[in-house]
Amino acid sequence: xxxxxxxxxxxxxxxxxxxxxxxxxxxxxxxxxxxxxxxxxxxxxxxxxxxxxxxxxxxxxxxxxxxxxxxxxxxxxxxxxxxxxxxxxxxxxxxxxxxxxxxxxxxxxxxx
Amino acid sequence: xxxxxxxxxxxxxxxxxxxxxxxxxxxxxxxxxxxxxxxxxxxxxxxxxxxxxxxxxxxxxxxxxxxxxxxxxxxxxxxxxxxxxxxxxxxxxxxxxxxxxxxxxxxxxxxxxxxx
Numbered sequence: 001x002x003x004x005x006x007x008x009x010x011x012x013x014x015x016x017x018x019x020x021x022x023x024x025x026x027x028x029x030x031x032x033x034x035x036x037x038x039x040x041x042x043x044x045x046x047x048x049x050x051x052x053x054x055x056x057x058x059x060x061x062x063x064x065x066x067x068x069x070x071x072x073x074x075x076x077x078x079x080x081x082x083x084x085x086x087x088x089x090x091x092x093x094x095x096x097x098x099x100x101x102x103x104x105x106x107x108x109x110x111x112x
Numbered sequence: 113x114x115x116x117x118x119x120x121x122x123x124x125x126x127x128x129x130x131x132x133x134x135x136x137x138x139x140x141x142x143x144x145x146x147x148x149x150x151x152x153x154x155x156x157x158x159x160x161x162x163x164x165x166x167x168x169x170x171x172x173x174x175x176x177x178x179x180x181x182x183x184x185x186x187x188x189x190x191x192x193x194x195x196x197x198x199x200x201x202x203x204x205x206x207x208x209x210x211x212x213x214x215x216x217x218x219x220x221x222x223x224x225x226x227x228x
Contacts, residue, residue, distance in 0.1 A: 031214045042116065042203060042218025050214065058215065090157060097207060097214045098164075100147060103157035 002026050006091050006104035013081045013111050021076040021107050023091030031094045032074040033101070036060065036087040043090060049074055081111045114139045116206050118219035125194045126227050132179075133189045133222050135204030143209035146180070146187045147216070152200040160202070163187065165209070191224075199226045 007022045025032065033048035035058075045058030049068040063085060065077040074093075078085060088108050092101040115138045125131035137146070148160040163171045163180050170178050175192045191198055204219040 033214070033216075035216075040121075040220060042205075042220050043216070044218075045215050048214060088155065092157075092216075094214065098145065098209070100159045100162055101216060106155045106157075108155075 004091055004093055004102050004104040006089075006107050008107060009105065010108050011110070013078075013109065015081060015083060015111060017078075017081050019078050019081065021078075021089055021091075021109070023074045023076065023104060024072050025074075025091075025093040025102070026072065027093065027095070027102065028071060029093035029095050029102070030071065031097070031101075032068070033058070033092050034064070034066065034074070034076045035090045035092065036085075037090060037106070038087050046076065046089075078109075083111045085109065086111045114141075114206055114208070114217045116204055116217050116219040118204055118222050120222045121220070122223045122225065124225040124227055125191075127194055127196060129194055130190060130192045131194055131224065133191075133202050133204075133224065135187045135189070135219055137185050137187065137204075137206050137217075139185070139206065139208075141208055141210075145207045145209060146178075147205045147207070148176070148178070148187075148189045149203045149205060150198075150200045151203065151221075152197075157203075161189065194226050196226050196228060199224055 004025045034046040035043035047066040049055045091104040094101040144165045146163045150158045179188045201221045206217045
């Protein structure tokens with residue numbers, strides 16, 4: 001099993017550019033989520049999904065868009081990149097809320 | 113809203129000794145889950161230990177154990193016989209047991225340094 005796979009691992013963007021961070025899991029987990037990690041802070045939830053076709057906003061959703069067309073994939077879109085979105089992004093999934101989340105290896109994103 | 117506080121930005125311990133990392137949380141819920149995650153320099157987020165709030169018994173995983181004090185809303189992590197590979201950021205996290213709420217609430221983390 002690959003677990004949770006995130007691509008790319010690193011990315012540099014210019015202000016105003018758009019891009020999609022990919023996340024895929026092969027564990028048939030219904031729940032998937034995106035977090036951002038900034039220095040000195042815990043992870044903050046951006047968006048999450050409890051199943052295909054269902055998404056909802058987390059704590060810091062502005063500037064990001066998600067969709068969930070399949071159980072396996074949960075891409076995160078930056079609509080118009082801003083320097084404040086420079087961060088490390090983690091995708092996570094779990095089978096139920098009583099079980100721990102599995103994390104991808106993260107994407108380090110820099111916005112110039 | 114729930115919050116998680118880790119009051120120790122950095123801790124250091126001599127190899128083979130024991131160290132305790134602190135975590136407190138605030139919630140009005142009675143049923144929830146608590147987690148400790150480890151993040152080494154490789155950036156992976158690795159589950160260390162998990163505790164269900166309805167269980168009075170403290171969770172243990174090999175050299176890692178917790179001291180769960182529900183009334184005090186405290187959830188500390190004890191690492192025994194510290195090893196160089198334990199050096200990492202450690203995060204405490206809270207999750208509601210409500211079926212509709214999968215969100216993890218995170219502390220800011222504690223950097224653990226192991227001295228050889």
